[in-house]
Amino acid sequence: MARAQAPLTRDPAPVRWGLRVVAVVYVVLLVAWPTYLVFENALKPGLGAMLDGLRDPDVAHAIDLTVTITVYAVLINLAFGLTVSLLLVRYDFPGKRLLSALLDVPLSVSPVVVGLALVLVYNGQDGWFGPTLERLGYQVIFSTPGIVMATVFVALPLVIREIVPVLEEIGDEQEQAARSLGANGVQTFWRVTLPGIKWAVVYGVVLALARSIGEFGAVKIVSGNVVGQSQTATLVVEETYQNFQQQTSYAVSALLALVAMVSLVVVAVLRPKEHKS
Missing domain, CATH: 1.20.5 (Single alpha-helices involved in coiled-coils or other helix-helix interfaces)
Known part of the structure; x- marks a missing residue:
């Protein structure tokens, strides 16, 4: 109705x-x-000059690293976002409001603070878990895992805040009907719940993707900003601009903006319009 x-x-x-x-x-x-x-x-200076700047080995490595970090961060936030959204909407439990409030912390805390907190916890010298992890052969800070963790944190609420309102709107009547007809939890999710929230999931993923690609503050703290190793595309923009390589800085900035804008436009075009009653 x-x-x-x-x-x-x-x-x-x-x-x-x-x-x-x-x-x-x-x-x-x-x-x-x-x-x-x-x-x-x-x-x-022309499209060719822009592409030449993006082909620089250090810039290309930074772009590849950014793509890798973004893929991991989006997949983690997608899995976590779906799980937590279902938990918040479909179940009642002690501390539910506190959990919901904590999910908004990444939107209010400076990413630089997030990066510093991760360093204090996972630093290999005096962090809480860092020394133990390094003895086991895992380095978190100043490597890819630390950058992934920082990126996941800053994009954490975006998928959840898109899915939760849609889950609340569609209710659980169809899910209960599916269970009464013998469907198990997995079948109910894939055939009933997910089709009802698919566009919320897609839009949340796109927002998380755009946020992950453009993250700067937290990544700068935990990455070490080592050229050709742990430098992401946003860090390249800062370094090249400060080193009077503005053309490279503009080229990378344009690429990042283009990816984010194209993603949003594609979703806006493909998303079906709601029928007016």
Whole structure:
């Protein structure tokens, strides 16, 4: 049954147009214009020069590392996000509100603080777990595992906050009906629950992907920023810009922005529009 929609507010035309102008100007000055300037400067010497900058061995390694980190982070957040979303919506347990509040911590804590906290816990010299892990042959800080952990943390709530409202909206009547007909938990999830939340999952994954690609603060702390080893694409942007290699900095920035924008646009185009009642 379609839900009744709240009536739209009918303000005077000057008010409506004023609000539209303010919104458009705000978005243009804060988002569109700076992004345009990045692409303009990246393409100023030509597309070939931009691609040549991306082919530099150190830059190419940083991009490859960023892709690897992003894939791991998105997959971990997807699995964790689905599990926690079902836990928060479908079950009652002590500490549920506290868990829900803790999931928003990554949105409020500075990524630099996150990176420092990971160093204090996993540092191989005096961290809580670092020395033990290094004796077992595992290095977390200043290596790929530490970068993955930092990236997972900063993107943690994005999948969950997309899925939870949709799970609450669709309810559990169809899931109960499936169980009454003999479906087990796995069958119910794949055939009933997941189809109902698929677009929330997709959009949450895209947001997590964009956030993971662009992470800087936490990654800089835990990676060590070693050129050709633990340097990610965002760290390349900072280093090349500070070393007066602006063209390379613009090229990498444009690539990161393009990936994030294309992902969001593709999802917006493919996502089915809701039918009006």
